[in-house]
Amino acid sequence: MVLTLMMLANYALNFAVIGMPAIVRASAPVRTVALGLIALTIFGQLADRIGAFAAIFVSMPIYAALSALFPSQSHGLDSPAFFYSLIGANLLCSGISVGLLALFFLRRRWEIPKPLSWKIALAAAIFTNPAWILFFPIGRA
Secondary structure, eight states, rough: OOOHHHHHHHHHHHHHIIHHHHHHHHHHOHHHHHHHHHHHHHHHHHHHHHHHHHHHHHHHHHHHHHHSOOOOOOOOGGGGHHHHHHHHHHHHHHHHHHHHHHIIIIIIOOOOOHHHHHHHHHHHHHHHHHGGGSOOOOTTT
């Protein structure tokens, strides 16, 4: 039930950030966009997981730089530098993967003009990025 509600909220956010601008500004067919957003919402979860996996590798040089700049008593997985570098890299990589997925749908499936599709994809990368959930204290005591 909770997963279904989260997916519906994700769809609504995708519709607001990606679908509405495509419909209003580029006159894309409402039905085509609404149905396509179902697939985009599902594939967006996969794109987020791909971004999270890539973040592991992107965070390594960030962690090394942070560790050099801000020495700490703790090293490795217990280090605050590791935590912040992984969170930042996850936000970046997930944003890129979600933005590229949105760009694919905008350009290839809905044939939105290039300048507008890039703007909408950038908004999607920022506002519909599932990695933002890492900043909410849900389930933490």
